[in-house]
Amino acid sequence: MFKIAKYVVYDILRSKVLIAYTVFLLGISLSLFSLEEDASKSIVSLMSVVMIIVPLVSIVFSTTYFYNAYEFIELLVAQPLSRTTILLGKFTGVAFSMLTAFFIGVGVPVLIYSPNATGFVLLQSGIGLSLVFISLAFFSSVATRDKAKGIGLSLMLWFFFSVIYDAIILGVLFAFSDYPLEKAVIALASLNPIDLGRIMILMKLDISALMGFTGAVYKKFFGTGFGFFYTTGIMLLWIVVPQLVSLRIFRKKNL
Amino acid sequence: MIRTENLEKSFGKLHVLKGVSTSFEAGQVVSVIGPNGSGKTTLIKCILGMVVADKGSIFFDGKNIGRDFQYRNNIGYMPQIGRYPANMKIGQLFSMMKDLRKAVTNTDNELIKEYALEAMFDKPMHTLSGGTTQKVSAALAFLFNPKVLILDEPTAGLDPLASEILKAKILKAKEEGRLVIITSHIMSEVEEMADKILYLFEGSINFYKTVSELKTETGEERLGKAIAKIMKERMHV
Numbered sequence: 001m002f003k004i005a006k007y008v009v010y011d012i013l014r015s016k017v018l019i020a021y022t023v024f025l026l027g028i029s030l031s032l033f034s035l036e037e038d039a040s041k042s043i044v045s046l047m048s049v050v051m052i053i054v055p056l057v058s059i060v061f062s063t064t065y066f067y068n069a070y071e072f073i074e075l076l077v078a079q080p081l082s083r084t085t086i087l088l089g090k091f092t093g094v095a096f097s098m099l100t101a102f103f104i105g106v107g108v109p110v111l112i113y114s115p116n117a118t119g120f121v122l123l124q125s126g127i128g129l130s131l132v133f134i135s136l137a138f139f140s141s142v143a144t145r146d147k148a149k150g151i152g153l154s155l156m157l158w159f160f161f162s163v164i165y166d167a168i169i170l171g172v173l174f175a176f177s178d179y180p181l182e183k184a185v186i187a188l189a190s191l192n193p194i195d196l197g198r199i200m201i202l203m204k205l206d207i208s209a210l211m212g213f214t215g216a217v218y219k220k221f222f223g224t225g226f227g228f229f230y231t232t233g234i235m236l237l238w239i240v241v242p243q244l245v246s247l248r249i250f251r252k253k254n255l
Numbered sequence: 256m257i258r259t260e261n262l263e264k265s266f267g268k269l270h271v272l273k274g275v276s277t278s279f280e281a282g283q284v285v286s287v288i289g290p291n292g293s294g295k296t297t298l299i300k301c302i303l304g305m306v307v308a309d310k311g312s313i314f315f316d317g318k319n320i321g322r323d324f325q326y327r328n329n330i331g332y333m334p335q336i337g338r339y340p341a342n343m344k345i346g347q348l349f350s351m352m353k354d355l356r357k358a359v360t361n362t363d364n365e366l367i368k369e370y371a372l373e374a375m376f377d378k379p380m381h382t383l384s385g386g387t388t389q390k391v392s393a394a395l396a397f398l399f400n401p402k403v404l405i406l407d408e409p410t411a412g413l414d415p416l417a418s419e420i421l422k423a424k425i426l427k428a429k430e431e432g433r434l435v436i437i438t439s440h441i442m443s444e445v446e447e448m449a450d451k452i453l454y455l456f457e458g459s460i461n462f463y464k465t466v467s468e469l470k471t472e473t474g475e476e477r478l479g480k481a482i483a484k485i486m487k488e489r490m491h492v
Contacts, residue, residue, distance in 0.1 A: 007340075007351055014342050071338035078303050078334075079355060080327035251322075254266070254306040 001089040004076065008093025011072070012065065018101055021057050025105025028053075039114040040205060043122055047201050050106060050126050051194055055133040056158050062094050062137030063154040067147040077255050087250045091138055091243065098130050118204045125197030128235040132193045132242075133158070139242040142249045165192045182217040190231065193238045200231050256281045256316060256434050257302060257403065263310035264297055271297045272308070273458040281402070284425060284435045286445045288482075289455035295438045296335060298455065299405055302436075303332055328356070331401035335408045335438075337392035339380040345391060346376030349398070356399055366394040369420050385412045393421055397428075404428055404435045410444060422448060442479035454482070461489065 012018055028049055036042040069090070076086045106126055110119040140153035169188050173181060189195045203222045221227050258278040264271050271294045279285050287295050300306040302313055304320060304327065312319050315326040339348060353362065367373060370390040375383075383391070389412045396404055404425070410418040425435050425448055439445050445452065452469065454461040462485065466478060475481040 003355055011340060011342060069340065072340045074305070074334075074338060075340075076355070077305050078327065078330075078332045079352075080324055081355065082322075082324045252307050255300075 001085045001092065004081075004086060004089025005093035005096060007072075008069070008090055009097055011069065012094065012097040015065075017061060018097055021061070022101040022105045025053070025102065026109065029106050029109035033109055033113040040118060043110075043114055043118050043201070044205065046106070046110075047122055047198065050122065051129070051198055052162060054102065054126055054129050055162065055194060058098055058130045058133035059137045059140075059154045059158050060151065061098070062134045063141050063151050064147075065094060066090070066138065066141035067150060074255050083251045083253075084247055087138070087142075087247055091134065095131055095134050098134060099127060102126055102130055118201065121201050121204045125200050125235075128232075128239070129193060129197050132235065132238040135239045135242040135246075138246045142246045142253065161192055161194050166195065169195075186217065186221050190234055193235060196231055196234055203227075257436075258314040259298075259302070259311065260314070261311035262298070262301055262308045262313070264294075264301065264306065264308050271458050272301070274311070275455075275458070275460055276311075277453060277460060277463055279403075279434055279436060281434045282429060282432045283450045284429050284437065284448050285451045285453060286449035287436060287438045287453045287455060288440070288445060289461075293455040294458045295455055296407060299407055299436065299438065303327070303330065303405065328399075329402040331396035331399060331404045333389075333392045333396035333404075333406045333409055335411070337388045339388070339391070341381035342379060344377055344379050345372060345383075348380065348391065349376075349395070352395060352398065361400065363397050363400050364394075366390070366397050366420070366424060370394060370417065386414060386417065389413050390417060393424075397424060402433055404433060406435065406437045408438055408440070410439070410441065418444075442477075442482070446478040452478075452482075454485075 029046060032042045032045050032049075033039065036045070073086065073090070077083065103123075107123055110123055113119075136157050137154050140157065141150045144150040144153055169185065172188065173185065189199060199218055199222055203219065222231060256279055260276050262272050262275040275294070275298060287298065289295055297306055301308050304324065312321070314320070315329070318326070320326050343351070349367070370393075372390060372394060375387070380388070380391075389409075393406075393409060393413075396406065406425070409421055409425075413421065422444070425437070428435055429448075429450075435448075437445075437448065446466065449466055451463065451465050453463045464472075469478065469481045469485070470476070473481040473484045475484060
């Protein structure tokens with residue numbers, strides 16, 4: 001598995017897309033930190049960028065990579081290697097490359113300018129989101145045969161989690177505003193990995209008061225130790241479940 | 256050595272294999288022939304585990320291959336159209352395969368030498384011509400001294416000299432007691448190498464006979480004519 005991952009990393013490091021992504025993240029982080037005196041304000045701005053860019057690039061890059069490396073998979077499948085090893089090796093390789101880019105682009109600036117709990121939570125949710133969306137990318141690449149369909153499905157997943165899902169929550173809140181909805185909102189929001197990442201950071205920033213009543217509810221739930229395990233657990237589920245589904249499909253896939 | 260039982264495979268509505276039961280023995284060159292789309296490549300890919308059959312089973316040395324993958328240690332495969340990671344150089348490809356197979360010692364580098372591939376080790380795969388890619392595929396298939404060689408239209412795209420080298424290599428493998436499964440459309444070539452012929456037609460085995468059997472049955476001297484005669488007879492029935 002790690003051998004395959006090694007060759008995947010070699011292959012990805014040669015592509016300019018990953019370098020561009022790293023430089024882009026680094027540029028944004030450095031400029032945001034140098035624009036603001038107060039590092040925690042920069043963290044909030046950086047968070048907005050991370051919540052949109054990281055999932056988008058992770059899912060699109062991984063899907064494209066999967067299709068572009070189709071020959072490589074064909075070659076490996078005829079070798080004495082199990083399909084599980086092949087897919088997990090691919091995943092490890094892609095994940096390692098994406099996380100390295102994220103670490104250089106966001107991790108290093110955060111560790112320099114804001115090495116505190118908030119900074120760490122930002123990194124943690126960025127890493128979590130990268131893995132979640134790579135996992136979703138593998139799912140859509142394995143589930144479809146056609147490159148265009150695969151990338152389409154990936155973009156739809158991203159759009160769903162970053163835009164449509166929030167709109168649905170708002171709609172629910174609006175439609176049932178006469179009822180006590182705190183628990184339902186927590187449940188709904190925590191099912192979306194992007195929202196989850198955002199909540200994790202906002203809790204650490206102590207600006208939940210600005211969010212009014214919802215913020216207070218969030219604080220009460222997510223601010224506790226149990227809340228931390230809960231959010232981490234949901235993130236892990238979002239990484240593991242799509243990957244397990246992909247493995248199931250990939251084991252029976254015709255190449 | 257390899258036995259298939261009632262293999263069935265459909266791609267959507269297309270029923271490609273309709274209950275293929277056959278067996279391949281060591282020390283033979285078996286040629287799988289048949290019109291385009293008759294299921295030759297699908298049969299081969301089923302044996303390799305690249306395509307998962309809907310029904311039926313495949314046995315390698317008496318063991319059902321099911322979800323096993325170790326049996327592929329004994330198979331060298333040369334695809335019809337070799338597709339390799341585009342950025343990788345030839346040399347890197349070979350060293351990667353050795354690394355993945357954990358068998359750096361005792362490799363068969365004969366074809367690498369005869370095709371003078373070593374001189375091109377620095378060339379990236381995507382710059383290679385179709386013929387050179389085929390040479391790389393052939394060298395890879397033979398690299399690990401496998402007991403079974405599966406070659407999908409091996410000489411298509413190779414120049415005459417390269418084809419001759421490959422044919423000699425195939426015959427040598429047979430002498431060494433290995434099993435070679437070849438698909439081909441070139442009858443003269445089949446005649447040169449094959450001991451047995453498996454004729455697939457629309458996903459079923461039409462006949463599976465030795466070359467001499469075919470010749471005596473039809474009374475034809477040349478294999479191409481013999482097969483054509485059989486096909487015509489079957490059509491009339």
